[in-house]
Amino acid sequence: MGTTQLESVPEPKYWQLRTALTEALDSEFSVGEILPNERDLAARFGVARATLRQALEQLELEGRLQRRRGVGTTVAPPRVGVAVGAEQHTWPGAADDAWLPTDCVLAPPPAAVADLLETGRDEPVHTVRRSRTTHLQPVATELLYVPRRSVPALPAIDTPSGTARARAVLRELQRLPLDGQDQSVELGSAGAEDARELDRLPGAPVLLVTTRFCTAGRTAAVSMATYRADTCRLTFGAFGGVEIHHDPQRHAS
Amino acid sequence: MGTTQLESVPEPKYWQLRTALTEALDSEFSVGEILPNERDLAARFGVARATLRQALEQLELEGRLQRRRGVGTTVAPPRVGVAVGAEQHTWPGAADDAWLPTDCVLAPPPAAVADLLETGRDEPVHTVRRSRTTHLQPVATELLYVPRRSVPALPAIDTPSGTARARAVLRELQRLPLDGQDQSVELGSAGAEDARELDRLPGAPVLLVTTRFCTAGRTAAVSMATYRADTCRLTFGAFGGVEIHHDPQRHAS
DNA sequence: TAGTGGTCTAGACCACTGA
DNA sequence: CAGTGGTCTAGACCACTAG
Numbered sequence: 405m406g407t408t409q410l411e412s413v414p415e416p417k418y419w420q421l422r423t424a425l426t427e428a429l430d431s432e433f434s435v436g437e438i439l440p441n442e443r444d445l446a447a448r449f450g451v452a453r454a455t456l457r458q459a460l461e462q463l464e465l466e467g468r469l470q471r472r473r474g475v476g477t478t479v480a481p482p483r484v485g486v487a488v489g490a491e492q493h494t495w496p497g498a499a500d501d502a503w504l505p506t507d508c509v510l511a512p513p514p515a516a517v518a519d520l521l522e523t524g525r526d527e528p529v530h531t532v533r534r535s536r537t538t539h540l541q542p543v544a545t546e547l548l549y550v551p552r553r554s555v556p557a558l559p560a561i562d563t564p565s566g567t568a569r570a571r572a573v574l575r576e577l578q579r580l581p582l583d584g585q586d587q588s589v590e591l592g593s594a595g596a597e598d599a600r601e602l603d604r605l606p607g608a609p610v611l612l613v614t615t616r617f618c619t620a621g622r623t624a625a626v627s628m629a630t631y632r633a634d635t636c637r638l639t640f641g642a643f644g645g646v647e648i649h650h651d652p653q654r655h656a657s
Numbered sequence: 658m659g660t661t662q663l664e665s666v667p668e669p670k671y672w673q674l675r676t677a678l679t680e681a682l683d684s685e686f687s688v689g690e691i692l693p694n695e696r697d698l699a700a701r702f703g704v705a706r707a708t709l710r711q712a713l714e715q716l717e718l719e720g721r722l723q724r725r726r727g728v729g730t731t732v733a734p735p736r737v738g739v740a741v742g743a744e745q746h747t748w749p750g751a752a753d754d755a756w757l758p759t760d761c762v763l764a765p766p767p768a769a770v771a772d773l774l775e776t777g778r779d780e781p782v783h784t785v786r787r788s789r790t791t792h793l794q795p796v797a798t799e800l801l802y803v804p805r806r807s808v809p810a811l812p813a814i815d816t817p818s819g820t821a822r823a824r825a826v827l828r829e830l831q832r833l834p835l836d837g838q839d840q841s842v843e844l845g846s847a848g849a850e851d852a853r854e855l856d857r858l859p860g861a862p863v864l865l866v867t868t869r870f871c872t873a874g875r876t877a878a879v880s881m882a883t884y885r886a887d888t889c890r891l892t893f894g895a896f897g898g899v900e901i902h903h904d905p906q907r908h909a910s
Numbered sequence: 911t912a913g914t915g916g917t918c919t920a921g922a923c924c925a926c927t928g929a
Numbered sequence: 930c931a932g933t934g935g936t937c938t939a940g941a942c943c944a945c946t947a948g
Contacts, residue, residue: 415849416917419859441933452919457934462846462860473934474927483843489742489893491837491888584744586894589842590736591862593715598669605935606672607715608864609844633844640742640838640893669936694914703940710915726915727946858916 421459424449429468439469439477465609465635476543484538486631488613493585495617496534496548497574497625503534503546504572513549513626515656520616520626521551530555532570532657535601536629543636545601546629554624556603580619587615589638598630609633670704674712677702682721682732692722692730718862720887737791739884741866742893746838748870749787749801749880750827755801756787758823766802766879773869774804775877783808787825788854789882796889798854799882807833807877833872840868843893851883862886 439445446456460477463469470480477595486502496503510528518525532548552558555576592612599606615627631638692698699709713730716722723733739755749756763781765771771778785801805811808829845865852859868880884891 415859418917419849422860443933452921454920455918458917460934465844466846466861467843472927473936474926474932476927476933485841522838584895586892588738588890588892589864590890591718591844591864593719596672606668607675609718611842611844637841637843639839639841642837669938696914707939708937711936713915724915725946726944727913729914729946899946 418455418458418462421449421451421456425459425463426468429463433479435479435481435573437479439479441476452474455479462474464634468620470634480635483635483637484535484543485637485639486538486543487640488629488631489585489587489615491641493582493617495574495577495582496546496625497571497577502538503536505532505567507533507566507576508535508570508573509565511585517549517628521549522623523551527551530558530569530573532573533624534570534641541635542602542632544629544631545598546627548625548627551626554619577625580624582624583618583620585615585617587613589613591633592630594630602630602632604632604634611636611638668692671708671711671715672703674704674709674889675715676860678712678716679721682716686732688732688734692732694729699765723887731794733888736888736890737796737892738892739789739791739796739892740842740893741882741884742838742868744894746835746870748827748830748833749785749799749878750824750830756789758785758787758827760819760821761823761826762818765861770802770879770881773876774802775876776804780804783811783822783826785826787823794888795855795885797882797884798851799880802879802881803877807872816839830878833898835877835878836871836873838870840866840893842866844886845883847883855883855885857885864891866890866891 432485433439441446442453442456443458446453449456460469460471464471464480467480467483469477471477494501497505509531511531512526512528513521513523513531515525517529518527521529523529529552530550532546532550534546534548535542536544536546548571553591557579558576572633591610594602594604594606594608594610596606598610599608602608602610611631611633613627613629613631615629616623617625617627686692693701695706695709695713699706701710713722713724714840717724720733720736722730723779724730747754750758762784764775764784765779765781766776766784768778770782771780774782782805783803784805785799787799787801788795789797789799803826808826810832811825811829820858843865845857845863847857847859847861847863849859852861853861855861855863864884864886866880866882868882870878870880871874
C-alpha cells in the first residue's frame with residue numbers, strides 16, 4: 405500500500421502515548437490547565453501507571469508539563485528565554501544583571517575549577533553564591549569562583565562571610581579589564597542542594613553553564629551556573645527575549 | 658550531635674545508589690570498562706531492577722555511563738566539547754565547518770521557523786539536512802532553512818534534490834554578507850528519525866540549538882540542530898577543544 | 911542461542927498538598 | 930483528611946548483539 409510500511413518494530417507504548425498526549429496538549433488544553441490524575445489517565449489509555457508516567461516524564465523534560473507532588477499535573481507555559489551570553493561581555497555583578505548574590509565564602513574550589521583558574525588545588529578562592537529568578541520563579545543557581553589575585557584590594561578574612569562580602573567581591577571585579585569570555589553548556593542533574601533551591605526534586609535535569617572570564621591572558625574568574633532545563637531556553641546573542649514557539653521534540657511521527 | 662541532622666525525609670534509594678555508583682566509577686573503574694549486568698547489580702545492592710535502572714538512567718544522563726541493548730553498560734569517556742558558537746560568526750557550510758550536507762529539499766518549514774524567516778507559513782524554503790560527527794561518532798543532526806530570497810541565484814526546481822543541491826545552497830549562502838547571529842539552547846528529546854541518526858533510542862535527551870543568521874536586518878537563514886546530550890558539551894567562544902573534567906552533578910552529598 | 915538492556919504490568923506504600 | 934504525584938517491588942516478555 406501507499407501508506408507507511410508495516411512496522412516490524414512497533415514503537416513502544418510510552419512513545420505512542422507521548423505522541424497522543426502531545427497532540428491533545430496542542431489541541432485541547434491551554435496553559436495552566438490541570439490534567440486528569442495519573443491513575444485515571446493510565447486507565448483511560450489502558451496502560452499501567454508506570455508506562456503512563458514514562459510518557460509524562462518525557463513531556464515534562466520537553467517543558468510541556470509541570471508536575472507537582474500532592475497537587476497534580478498542569479500544562480506548562482512556553483519556556484522562558486534567559487540570556488546567558490551577550491554579544492558584549494560583562495563581568496558578573498554588573499549593574500543590570502539578573503543575579504542576586506546570597507553568600508560568599510573563601511574555600512578551595514573543585515579540582516576542575518582550580519585547574520581553570522591556575523590556582524593550587526588546595527588554594528582557597530572567593531566562592532560567591534548567586535541565584536536568578538524570572539517571573540518570580542527561581543531559574544538558576546550559580547557558584548562564582550574568584551581567585552584572590554583577581555581582587556587584591558579585598559581584605560583576606562576581615563570581611564565577614566555572607567551577602568556583604570559577596571557584593572564586595574563583585575564590586576572589586578568590575579575594576580578589572582575584561583578581555584573576553586567563553587562558555588560551555590551541558591546536561592546535568594540537580595544535586596540535592598540545587599534541587600531545593602530550584603524547587604525541583606533531586607536528579608531533575610539541569611543545564612550546566614560554565615563561563616570563564618579572561619583578563620590579561622589568564623582566567624580571572626569561573627562561573628558554574630545550573631539552570632532548570634524544564635523551564636529555560638538559554639539564549640546567546642541578541643535573541644534575548646524573543647519568544648520562539650516550536651516543539652522541542654522534532655519529527656514527531 | 659555534631660553530625661548532620663537526622664533525615665526526617667531520607668533520600669530515595671535510587672539517589673543513594675546513584676551516589677554509590679558515582680563514587681565507584683570515580684575510584685574503581687576506568688573508561689570503557691564493562692559493568693556487571695543490571696540483574697546482578699540490582700541483586701548486589703539489594704534493590705529491584707527497576708530501582709537500579711533509575712540510578713543508571715541518571716548516570717547515563719550525566720554522561721558517565723553508556724548503555725547498549727544486547728551488549729551491556731560501559732563507563733563513558735568524558736564528554737567531547739563541540740563548538741557551536743564561535744567568536745567570529747560564519748555562514749554554515751564555510752570551508753572548515755564540521756558538518757556534512759546530506760540532502761536538500763524545497764518545502765514549507767515549521768510555522769515557528771516561517772515566523773523567524775518572515776516567510777509565509779506555506780511558502781517553501783530550501784531545507785538542507787546536515788550531520789556532524791566527532792571521533793567517528795554521530796553527535797548532531799541539523800535542518801537548515803534558507804528562504805529563496807537569500808539565494809536568488811539558485812534555480813528554483815531545476816537542480817535535483819539531494820547532496821548536490823545542498824552544496825549549491827550552502828555555496829550561494831557564502832556570497833551574502835553576514836551581519837550577525839544569535840542562538841538559543843534548550844533541552845529536548847530525540848524524535849524517531851533523529852534518534853536513528855544519532856544512534857540512540859527515541860526519547861533520548863538532546864540539546865536543541867537554534868541559530869538565526871542575520872543579514873541586512875533580516876533573518877537570512879535558520880538552523881535547528883539536535884545534539885546528543887549524553888556525549889556532548891556545547892562550547893561558545895574560545896573554549897573550543899579545551900577539556901573540562903568536572904562532575905556534571907554538583908553538590909553530590 | 912545465551913545474555914544483555916528495553917518495555918510493561920499490577921500492585922503497594924510513602925510524602926506532600928490543600929481543603 | 931482525601932487525593933495527588935513519587936518511590937519501589939517482583940515478575941514477565943521483548944529486541945538486540947555477539948559468539
